[in-house]
Amino acid sequence: MKKTLLCNEVLENLSCYVDGDGSAELRQAITQHMARCRRCRVILDTTQRTLKLVADVDPFEVPLAVSARLYTRIERVLSEDFPTEGLTGA
Numbered sequence: 001m002k003k004t005l006l007c008n009e010v011l012e013n014l015s016c017y018v019d020g021d022g023s024a025e026l027r028q029a030i031t032q033h034m035a036r037c038r039r040c041r042v043i044l045d046t047t048q049r050t051l052k053l054v055a056d057v058d059p060f061e062v063p064l065a066v067s068a069r070l071y072t073r074i075e076r077v078l079s080e081d082f083p084t085e086g087l088t089g090a
């Protein structure tokens with residue numbers, strides 16, 4: 001039985017995923033979502049780097065605690081593909 005995850009569902013389970021917890025089915029569903037969703041791949045990559053930096057912190061709380069900062073960084077990463085320099089005449 002295949003389950004399609006939404007982005008927020010992936011994010012909710014991201015801590016399990018990076019910890020190696022959760023069911024094989026869940027992990028596979030997340031992996032499949034990552035294959036299609038660049039935004040979630042960026043979040044995963046950033047989260048894994050963050051977890052390495054804060055390994056002593058309860059990993060379950062990290063993704064939620066840093067999610068706002070992650071999104072800020074993601075928007076920056078994504079915007080780098082579409083430079084807007086020169087578009088504004090301010």
Ligand SMILES: [Zn+2]
Pocket residue numbers: 006007010033037038039040
């Ligand atoms: Zn996604």
